[in-house]
C-alpha cells in the first residue's frame with residue numbers, strides 16, 4: 205500500500221478509515237475549514253478511543269505513541285486545552301476550550317506545552333478569555349512570564 209501525502213477532507217471519513225465512536229464528542233474548530241471535524245479525547249472513554257485511534261490512517265502511517273491522558277500532564281496549561289484527533293484521519297491535535305482553535309499536538313514535535321502556552325497568550329485567545337471572564341489564566345501568565 206502506498207501512502208499519499210495529500211489529505212482529502214470530506215464530511216465523512218473515507219471508507220478505509222473507521223469512524224470514531226459516536227460517544228466521543230465532536231468539535232468544529234474555529235480555525236479550520238468547515239467540515240474538518242475533531243473528536244475530543246476523554247479519559248473515561250480511553251478504551252474506545254484507543255480502539256479507534258490504532259486504526260486511524262495517521263497511526264498506521266506513524267509508529268509514534270501519543271500520550272493522551274492529560275491527567276499525567278502536570279502543567280496548568282492542560283486546564284484550558286484538551287487532546288483531540290481529526291475525524292478524517294486521526295491526526296493528533298489540541299483543542300483550546302477558550303477560543304475553540306485547534307493547535308498542533310506537542311507530541312508530534314516534542315515541543316512540550318510551550319506552543320500551547322504561547323497560544324493562550326495570543327490576543328485572539330486571551331480576548332475570548334476576558335470575554336468569558338476567565339481569571340484563572342493569569343496564573344499561567346505569571347508563571348511563564350520572563351519580563
Ligand SMILES: [Zn+2]
Nearest residue numbers: 300302303329
Ligand atoms: Zn485559545
